[in-house]
Amino acid sequence: MRSFRILLGHELRMLLVSPATYIAATLFLVVMGFIFAGILESFTSAAQEGSPAGTFFQLFWIPVLFMVPLLTMKSLAEERRLGTLETLLTTPVTTPQVVFAKFFAAYALYLGLWASTGGFFSILQLFAGTSYRLDSGPLIGGYLFITVSGLLFVALGIFASSITRNQAVAGILAFVLLLLLVIGTRYTSTLELLKLDSMASTRSAIDYVQIFTHLDDFTRGVIDTRQVLFYLSGSTVALLFSIFGVEAKLLHS
Numbered sequence: 001m002r003s004f005r006i007l008l009g010h011e012l013r014m015l016l017v018s019p020a021t022y023i024a025a026t027l028f029l030v031v032m033g034f035i036f037a038g039i040l041e042s043f044t045s046a047a048q049e050g051s052p053a054g055t056f057f058q059l060f061w062i063p064v065l066f067m068v069p070l071l072t073m074k075s076l077a078e079e080r081r082l083g084t085l086e087t088l089l090t091t092p093v094t095t096p097q098v099v100f101a102k103f104f105a106a107y108a109l110y111l112g113l114w115a116s117t118g119g120f121f122s123i124l125q126l127f128a129g130t131s132y133r134l135d136s137g138p139l140i141g142g143y144l145f146i147t148v149s150g151l152l153f154v155a156l157g158i159f160a161s162s163i164t165r166n167q168a169v170a171g172i173l174a175f176v177l178l179l180l181l182v183i184g185t186r187y188t189s190t191l192e193l194l195k196l197d198s199m200a201s202t203r204s205a206i207d208y209v210q211i212f213t214h215l216d217d218f219t220r221g222v223i224d225t226r227q228v229l230f231y232l233s234g235s236t237v238a239l240l241f242s243i244f245g246v247e248a249k250l251l252h253s
Contacts, residue, residue: 011105072157
């Protein structure tokens with residue numbers, strides 16, 4: 001356990017001293033700030049259904065598709081390319097400790113970036129004053145969804161980085177995996193083929209992994225334990241495959 005804490009502390013320090021981290025954080029806040037400003041403009045120009053918080057989190061997929069690959073693509077791929085991963089594993093640490101340390105460091109940064117967007121809603125409430133009452137339900141539910149779903153998203157990024165030496169390839173692979181999970185499943189659910197009675201079980205399985213449906217439930221205050229289990233089990237499987245990927249590469253290197 002002590003080795004894991006040392007590894008995690010090292011990974012966090014490396015992220016905090018890396019200029020790329022601050023560049024990514026700045027880009028994230030600028031993009032999300034423009035999105036938030038656009039949402040407020042649409043709400044002030046005409047009546048809208050829902051709340052600004054609910055609409056804001058509907059666009060979660062933009063930072064997920066682009067920020068998660070940036071946060072995770074170097075984690076294992078770059079270490080393998082430089083040969084430092086093999087050296088690290090000759091010390092009294094195990095492959096699972098290395099993988100989980102990199103996962104939790106990236107996940108902590110992912111949550112930190114999203115937590116910083118809470119300032120948007122604080123500024124809105126400050127300037128709007130008593131003329132606007134912030135709906136805390138969608139806000140709390142949205143951030144809870146970000147926290148739970150982020151486990152799987154970051155784990156997929158770590159997995160992509162575990163099976164290649166090239167960080168660019170790892171980033172592209174992570175992007176593709178996340179695109180298939182978030183957007184691909186949503187598109188698949190609209191196919192006419194799935195409306196056939198013989199495809200009922202397949203339709204049910206695809207509905208179960210609908211990320212946008214999970215978001216809608218969370219922002220409405222509906223916390224389904226099956227959805228939470230999906231993210232927990234999915235991230236566990238992705239990290240296990242990451243461990244297997246690292247060990248398989250070491251055996252063939």
